[in-house]
Amino acid sequence: MSKMDVTRRGVLKTGAVAGGGLMLPTYLRAAGHEGFTNAPTGSTVTLGFNVPQTGPYADEGADELRAYELAVEHLNGGGDGGMLNTFSSKALEGNGILGKKVEYVTGDTQTKSDAARASAKSMIEKDGAVMITGGSSSGVAVAVQGLCQEAGVIFMAGLTHSNDTTGKDKKANGFRHFFNGYMSGAALAPVLADVYGTDRKAYHLTADYTWGWTQQESIAAATEALGWETVNNVLTPLAATDFSSYIAPVLNSGADVLVLNHYGGNMVNSLTNAVQFGLREKEINGKNFEIVVPLFSRLMARGAGANIKGILGSTNWHWSLQDEGTKTFVKSFGTKYGFPPSQAAHTCYVQTLLYADAVARAGSFNPCAVVEALEGFEFDGLGNGPTLYRAEDHQCFKDVLVVRGKENPTSEFDLLEVVQVTPRAQVEYAPDHPMFAGGALGTCNPGA
């Protein structure tokens, strides 16, 4: 004789599982109507801002979020309209996107690929985000870009500088406005040769991950082409905090330039250590010893303090530029928040506008229509001069800035001065350039 134990808890559990199972197809159908993922049906459209809100890049993430909030305000017709007034495309009218009011949800990438993917996934599946944007790391950008490709939503990358993002890891649903390691090298190398001469020996310290490798490769190739010799390239762990044991052997290596392929806390610490060791006061091979930081960020420059003075590097954009787009954006952002925007804020703001404009021009939120509208799109008035979103790899091509740590800053935001605006033609490369080879864009995925 068999005995059947039916408990209240058991019934509840079974019921919950069965109910969840029955609801799942409805949930998936809700996300999948109109032929693409998260097609907006009501009077609003939801964008997903995936930025580091905790972890070492949280301050940069906070600045990105400020820019996104400003972009949403301007798209919905609030504030002074910002760059909508200077943008060469006039498809946006300040009434949301295609008449739908823009709303947003935020996620925390924590600057960890898995956390970033999880938060992006949640924004797509639970919040119905039709586009994901943001981030402060190439590792995160590549991971989230892959996820968006699979999910069938558009990914508008935030701050990501690795060649791989639009190189071997490029995806049809992903777009990058920010510049990359190759462009840094192409812009910076001629200035370095001008200022420090062509007979130089460089010692590279490189963060041991995708961004560090591609930047080092780019800078070494660009400087070697102008006559520099690369004496050594030492990979440093991303988790390193004290770089003294990596910096101490530099002077004895015969090198007279130290290139720090570091970002964030790594850059602050390695530069601080290098200055502590008195490298900049030394004379090697009859020349002053120099330090170069190929990718500068104002937020990081603050961390390095006075150590940044006189050091050359490159940036995607700087608030002191005098074009109308920049002046308008800095005024909007500065009036709202009380300080000038960082380059991370700029690229995120611009990416949001570019996405909204592409939807408006395409007349649809369908990712494939947006991809088509963005591919080969030429625009101006967003702060970097005439810019092209190249169809072959979804990389923006525009002027690149070579900057130097300011000797006499007037405020904590006034840390860099623009040395040269490198014209777009000088930083362009073929889509099949070896540094970007290995991946395929594939075809756009509308999901659903």
Place this chain on the structure above:
Amino acid sequence: MDAILLQILNGLDKGSAYALIALGLTLIFGTLGVVNFAHGALFMIGAFCAVTLQRILNLSYEEIDPTQTDFLGNPLVVKVPYVQAWFGPEMGGSIIDWSVPLAILFAIPVMIFVGFAMERGLIKHFYKRPHADQILVTFGLAIVLQEVVKYFYGANPIPTGAPEAFRGSFDFGVLLGFDPNAIIYPYWRLIYFAFAAVIIGGVFSFLQFTTFGMVVRAGMADRETVGLLGINIDKRFTFMFGLAAAVAGLAGVMYAPINSPNYHMGMDFLVLSFVVVVVGGMGSLPGAVAAGFLLGILESFASMNEIKSIIPGIDQIIIYVVAIIILLTRPRGLMGRKGVMED
């Protein structure tokens, strides 16, 4: 030869920090029997004492400079520190310049207070709980403390420079007959090493040569018997917690110019410091100090290009490899005593 000397020097300052943190950890473990995972946070709070004093000394009033404009085109608001207004630009500038050494005086009472508050407010409730509970609660406390610091100071590193007089580096190479620039070493790191030596010497002298220290050592050896003699050993142990907090805090203050303080710097040191304590021998103060310097120097050697070219990535794992070897050959660590954590 010069490369070896250079890496030994490099290991000394890192070893100094490990030794100071491990010393505090061992003091707390030896006296109170608590495994304190919040000790790295105390190191971080010490560094932020230096940041805080620097900010206090830089408190400013605003003046409008009509000759310059800000980023929005308005007349530039210039900040003038009160210290410079009161003592003159030169004297005021010097006081601000010396903010890190001055922060030592600021940090001692702050850290002792933080230590007391931590012990009385939270940790004393966990004395009789298993070590796993102690680890969980102190680790949670460390996360809370670092999030509080991040809330007030932000996530980016904050530059906290050494006094102008101690910037730059000393050329040991010339002194020892090598080529110029072969062995250079920053002045502040030398000071850090000397400072650590003084603090370590001070703690050992205090425990060795004072009655208070003698009672504490007796309590570490046999808490029950000391209690039976009518001595309030708990009160003394609470003081030792404050002392350990102050040692970690001072290590943090002096470390601020070496690497700009950030909210997670304590976690960066914590795990390695625990390895140091285990390698040195749980509860052994000389073991903690010796292991701190040993592992600091080994880590430095492992970063040499010559070694990394033979074993790539060795710089990231060397400390753990050595820890495994030492624990396999000497399970109680270098100077561990029988009976500690073996019940």
